[in-house]
Amino acid sequence: MSETAEFTASCPVPMKDYPRVLLAHGGGGTLMRELIEKIFLPAFDNDELAQRHDAAVVEVGSTKLAFTTDSYVVHPLFFPGGDIGSLAVHGTVNDLAMSGARPLYLSTGFIIEEGLPMETLSRVVQSMRDAAHGAGVRVITGDTKVVDKGKADGVFINTAGVGVIEHALDITPRHVRPGDAVILSGDIGRHGIAIMAQREGLEFESEIESDSAIVSDLVMSLLSSGMEIHCMRDLTRGGLASALNEIADAACLSMEIDECSIPIREDVRGACEMLGLDPLYVACEGRFVVFVPPEQAARTIELMNGHVVGRDACVVGVVSGSRPPTVTMRSRIGASRIIDMLSGEQLPRIC
Amino acid sequence: MSETAEFTASCPVPMKDYPRVLLAHGGGGTLMRELIEKIFLPAFDNDELAQRHDAAVVEVGSTKLAFTTDSYVVHPLFFPGGDIGSLAVHGTVNDLAMSGARPLYLSTGFIIEEGLPMETLSRVVQSMRDAAHGAGVRVITGDTKVVDKGKADGVFINTAGVGVIEHALDITPRHVRPGDAVILSGDIGRHGIAIMAQREGLEFESEIESDSAIVSDLVMSLLSSGMEIHCMRDLTRGGLASALNEIADAACLSMEIDECSIPIREDVRGACEMLGLDPLYVACEGRFVVFVPPEQAARTIELMNGHVVGRDACVVGVVSGSRPPTVTMRSRIGASRIIDMLSGEQLPRIC
Numbered sequence: 001m002s003e004t005a006e007f008t009a010s011c012p013v014p015m016k017d018y019p020r021v022l023l024a025h026g027g028g029g030t031l032m033r034e035l036i037e038k039i040f041l042p043a044f045d046n047d048e049l050a051q052r053h054d055a056a057v058v059e060v061g062s063t064k065l066a067f068t069t070d071s072y073v074v075h076p077l078f079f080p081g082g083d084i085g086s087l088a089v090h091g092t093v094n095d096l097a098m099s100g101a102r103p104l105y106l107s108t109g110f111i112i113e114e115g116l117p118m119e120t121l122s123r124v125v126q127s128m129r130d131a132a133h134g135a136g137v138r139v140i141t142g143d144t145k146v147v148d149k150g151k152a153d154g155v156f157i158n159t160a161g162v163g164v165i166e167h168a169l170d171i172t173p174r175h176v177r178p179g180d181a182v183i184l185s186g187d188i189g190r191h192g193i194a195i196m197a198q199r200e201g202l203e204f205e206s207e208i209e210s211d212s213a214i215v216s217d218l219v220m221s222l223l224s225s226g227m228e229i230h231c232m233r234d235l236t237r238g239g240l241a242s243a244l245n246e247i248a249d250a251a252c253l254s255m256e257i258d259e260c261s262i263p264i265r266e267d268v269r270g271a272c273e274m275l276g277l278d279p280l281y282v283a284c285e286g287r288f289v290v291f292v293p294p295e296q297a298a299r300t301i302e303l304m305n306g307h308v309v310g311r312d313a314c315v316v317g318v319v320s321g322s323r324p325p326t327v328t329m330r331s332r333i334g335a336s337r338i339i340d341m342l343s344g345e346q347l348p349r350i351c
Numbered sequence: 352m353s354e355t356a357e358f359t360a361s362c363p364v365p366m367k368d369y370p371r372v373l374l375a376h377g378g379g380g381t382l383m384r385e386l387i388e389k390i391f392l393p394a395f396d397n398d399e400l401a402q403r404h405d406a407a408v409v410e411v412g413s414t415k416l417a418f419t420t421d422s423y424v425v426h427p428l429f430f431p432g433g434d435i436g437s438l439a440v441h442g443t444v445n446d447l448a449m450s451g452a453r454p455l456y457l458s459t460g461f462i463i464e465e466g467l468p469m470e471t472l473s474r475v476v477q478s479m480r481d482a483a484h485g486a487g488v489r490v491i492t493g494d495t496k497v498v499d500k501g502k503a504d505g506v507f508i509n510t511a512g513v514g515v516i517e518h519a520l521d522i523t524p525r526h527v528r529p530g531d532a533v534i535l536s537g538d539i540g541r542h543g544i545a546i547m548a549q550r551e552g553l554e555f556e557s558e559i560e561s562d563s564a565i566v567s568d569l570v571m572s573l574l575s576s577g578m579e580i581h582c583m584r585d586l587t588r589g590g591l592a593s594a595l596n597e598i599a600d601a602a603c604l605s606m607e608i609d610e611c612s613i614p615i616r617e618d619v620r621g622a623c624e625m626l627g628l629d630p631l632y633v634a635c636e637g638r639f640v641v642f643v644p645p646e647q648a649a650r651t652i653e654l655m656n657g658h659v660v661g662r663d664a665c666v667v668g669v670v671s672g673s674r675p676p677t678v679t680m681r682s683r684i685g686a687s688r689i690i691d692m693l694s695g696e697q698l699p700r701i702c
Contacts (some may be wrong), residue, residue, distance in 0.1 A: 007660040021467045039473055040493060043480040043695030044459075048491035056491035058456060060515050061414040069458035069511055104408060107420035108395075109509045111462070116372045122390055129394040140399035140407035142391060143421045144509075146377030147700060158460045158494075160420055160511030164411050315436045349498060 021346070028237025028283070028344030052250065053172055054095040054233060057165060066101030068092060069160040075349040077124065077154050079198045081190070081209030084157055085127030087351060090212050090285055091236065092161040092259070093135045097216035098232045098288065100171040100223060101163030103135060108159050111141040113152035124155060135214045137161070167223050173250035175230040181297035182255055182317035184292045185215065185310045187263035188240050192282035192347050193271045202274075204267055215284030218307040227292055227300050234288040236351055238342040240326070241280040243289055244317075245341045248325040257317035257329045257339065280329075281342045283350045291319065367412040373696070379588025379634070380693030392626035403601065404523055405584060408516060409696045417452030419443060420511040426700040428475065428505050430549045432541070432560030433636070434461070435508055436478030437654055438702060440565050442587065444486045448567035449583045449639065451522040451574060452514030454486060459495040459510050463698045464503035464638040475506060486565045488512070520575050524583040524601035532648035533606055533668035534641045536566065536661045539591050543633035543698050544622045553625075555618055564637030570690040578643060578651050585639040587702055589693040592631040594640055595668075599676040608668035608680045608690065632693045633681075642670065 002139055004037040024031045041049065047054035055068035072088045082090075089106065096103040108128065112121065132139050169175075194210040196202070217235070222229060231251070234245045240262070264279050272279045286309055292300050297315055304310030377380045392400065399407035408420035423439045431489030433441075440457065447454040459479065463472065483490050520526075545561040547553070566585065573580060583600070584594045591613070599606055615630050623630045637660055643651050648666055678690040 019469055021463050021465060021469060021472060023465050023497050023499060025587060026463065026495055032495065035495060039469075039476050040495070043476045044483070044490040044493070046487070046489050049493070054458070056458075057373075058491065060416065060455065061412075063412040063414040065411065065416075065513070067456055067458060067513055068492050069460045069509070071460035071462050071496050071509060073498050075461060105407070105418055106410065107407075107418060107511045109420045109460075109511075110423035110509055111422050111424060112372050114372060114374050114375065116368055118372060118390075121372060125390050125394045132395070137397070138395060138397050139395040140409065142395070142400070143387060143509075144377055144383065144391070145422050145424045145700075146372055146374050147424050147504060147507075148374060150501065151504040152507075153498060156462055156496075156498075156503075156507070158420070158509035158511075160423060160458045160460075160514060162411070162416070162418055164537045262396070290677050339539055349496075 003324065013341035018154060023348045027342060027345040027346060027348065028242055038234055047281050051172055054098040055101060055258050057099055064165040066096050066163040068095040069158060070095065071156060071158040072351055073197065073349050074351050075081045075153060076198055079210060080194045080207050082212040083124060083127050084155065085124035086131040087158045087212055087285060088157040089128055089131035089135060091351060092159040093137055094215050094234045096161045096163035097219040098234055100169055100229065101165045101215050102161045102220060103137045103161055106132060106137050106139045106159050107141045108139055108157060109298045111152055111156040112144065112146045113154055114149045115145055116154055134214060146243060148178050158216040169229060171229050171231055173231050173247045176247060176253055176291050176319055177230060178253060178319050178321035179294050180230055180291040180319040181315050182319065183292065183297065183300055183313055184262060184316045186312040187265050188235060188287055189264055189268045189272060189279040191285040192350055193268050195350055196275060196347060197271065204271060208267055208271065210289040211284050211286040211292040213239060213309045215286060215288055215309050217272050218304060218310050222300060222303055225303055227296055230291040232288055232290045235284040237283050239281040239283055241339045242342045246326045248327050251276055252325050254320045254322045255317050256320060257327065259329050259331045261314055261316045263312045277346060280339060281346050283347065285351065356450040366399065374699045377697035378693060378696040378699065379593050380695060396552040402523055405446040406452060407531060409448055413447040415516040417445040417447050417450045417516060420509065422507060422509040423702060424507050424700050425546065425702050426504060427549055430561060431531055431545045431558050433563040434475060434478050435506065438563055438636060439508040439510045440479055440482035440486060441565055442702060443663050444488055444514040445566050445585045447512045447514035448570040449585055451520055452516045454488045454514040454567050456513045457483060457490045458492045459490055459508060462503055462507040463495065463497045463675060464496060464505055465497055465500045467505055472506065486567060494569050496591060505589065522580050523584055524582050524598045527598060527602040527604055527670055528581060529604060530645050530671035531581055531642040531670040532645050532666050533670065534643065534648065534664055535613060535649055535667045536655060537663040538616050538638050539586060539632040539635050539638055540615055540623060540633040542617045542636040543701055544619050546624060547698060548622065548702055554595055555622060557618060559618055559622065562604050562635050562637040564660045566637060566639055566660050569661050573651060573654055576654055581642040582594050583639055583641045584669065586635040588634050590632040590634055592690045593693045595678045598677050603676050605671045605673045605677045606668050607671060608678065610680050610682045612665055612667045614663045614665065628697060631690060632697050634698065636702065
């Protein structure tokens with residue numbers, strides 16, 4: 001896409017051009033951004049929401065809390081490396097971690113389609129239990145609704161999460177600085193490809209498993225080691241490209257990424273080629289980017305590499321002050337291209 | 352239903368008798384209780400969830416928080432007196448209030464069916480905004496998912512809420528005492544009937560509007576006036592009968608209710624007769640019961656009557672120590688009958 005298109009995304013066309021909600025309005029790209037900017041932000045006008053971070057941070061009494069929510073509509077419900085239940089825990093716990101919060105409590109709301117086998121529901125709930133146990137969080141409140149057959153798709157799960165912030169850092173895009181190292185926590189694209197392969201009945205030589213995982217332990221250890229984290233974001237809908245664009249936009253800074261440094265497994269790269277997908281836009285569920293001052297990059301990576309979910313962490317780019325805010329990528333052959341927000345729907349119902 | 356049936360509800364039949372989820376599993380009655388007891392509680396085994404109160408209460412640092420969630424799947428989306436947007440705020444704010452918390456923040460997760468008119472979404476969001484403003488809460492974090500046409504029903508909304516508890520009371524069923532006055536905050540049944548009338552295209556002489564309303568202001572004023580509230584519960588799915596049964600069960604105490612004292616509007620009573628519904632089981636969305644020591648009943652009612660949502664508040668019964676825990680109702684003609692939990696599905700998708 002062209003640079004002009006990039007700026008079109010920042011100045012979205014009026015919603016009247018879309019009289020109905022499209023699948024792409026939930027895809028994590030420019031249309032979703034437009035929906036949020038035109039419908040949700042003007043209605044719920046407040047500083048916390050306006051920051052558009054993965055979790056809102058508020059002070060209640062003397063306690064600094066993070067609060068976040070996500071609904072999960074992934075299809076199919078079970079996929080290699082996870083299911084809607086584990087995803088509903090990982091996703092929300094990771095969103096809390098992205099604000100530097102220690103995840104504490106989850107709520108869960110089930111919307112169940114009449115006729116769902118009780119066995120399926122039970123498997124999903126067991127999986128949530130195991131994931132919550134692994135993340136050290138407790139599911140302390142919940143709700144169950146059942147809708148008539150054909151009015152949902154098996155089961156949808158919402159989780160909201162509350163965490164506590166126990167450090168003095170303000171981890172938001174506005175603290176990103178020119179010169180910051182952009183660190184990626186591991187290989188990208190496996191979650192999206194695992195779902196697509198399952199959905200389309202594709203078979204690869206070795207099964208590609210979702211990267212769905214809890215990253216909060218890793219984040220807590222970076223914080224307790226005194227790393228001065230400026231910003232973090234997990235790479236869900238819209239993938240690495242959208243996460244970087246969102247941060248560049250909010251920070252009003254540019255980034256230069258080096259294609260060669262981005263870990264992508266060969267089988268994932270092959271599957272993306274077969275499916276016509278760009279791995280930069282494919283969702284992960286256990287990967288994130290972290291922005292730190294350049295002098296802390298080596299130590300941050302050393303710490304990350306010591307964790308199973310950060311084993312392949314590496315520097316993939318650097319923040320620059322050049323305007324307008326743009327994400328550019330230096331390719332394997334040395335050429336430079338602009339990486340835009342995801343436009344349209346790449347992979348619907350990926351989470 | 353017989354007394355035996357009441358006890359069957361407490362010792363539910365194995366879930367294998369229900370290999371699939373039924374609409375009634377979301378109805379607020381015995382089947383929902385069974386689903387929670389068999390599937391959810393064993394998985395998420397913790398003290399907060401085990402209390403099965405409208406909101407979980409936890410301490411984070413030195414702050415006592417309430418946390419709750421509800422998903423809203425009401426059909427139709429718009430009804431006399433409200434819509435899914437206002438309902439999604441009122442319901443969650445009221446759940447926080449039922450634990451004595453001052454509601455502070457909401458999250459919201461939208462699951463939208465592809466093709467929903469943008470105009471409809473916008474109306475719903477505006478309505479949420481107005482309701483949040485009225486309740487003095489802020490929507491500070493959110494999520495949007497879109498699913499393919501036919502895989503949802505217009506829009507489903509989840510809200511989770513966080514509130515702060517600023518008093519020393521522990522407002523839970525275990526603090527209900529024999530002799531406590533059972534106070535009902537107003538007339539019952541209007542929400543359920545408003546939805547049913549809209550859904551079935553029924554017309555009454557005067558339109559019956561939902562009672563959907565925010566009760567947190569009223570609850571805060573009871574607390575700040577020093578009323579020693581033992582327990583509260585709002586009357587949503589399953590209505591007054593189910594709320595009283597849940598509390599009787601959890602408190603291991605009985606209650607005697609006086610039919611004549613329960614405010615029910617004549618048009619609501621007529622509509623219930625026409626639809627074959629018992630108003631004791633019809634959902635409200637702005638009504639609650641409160642348990643106070645008998646010597647505080649008069650003052651509590653006086654305070655409640657001063658609020659628009661408590662104008663018709665009155666004592667409807669008394670708690671007794673008799674075993675087993677049973678809710679009995681003295682009828683207009685002086686006979687006594689047992690009021691059970693709702694069994695099966697009375698009104699699906701009422702909230």
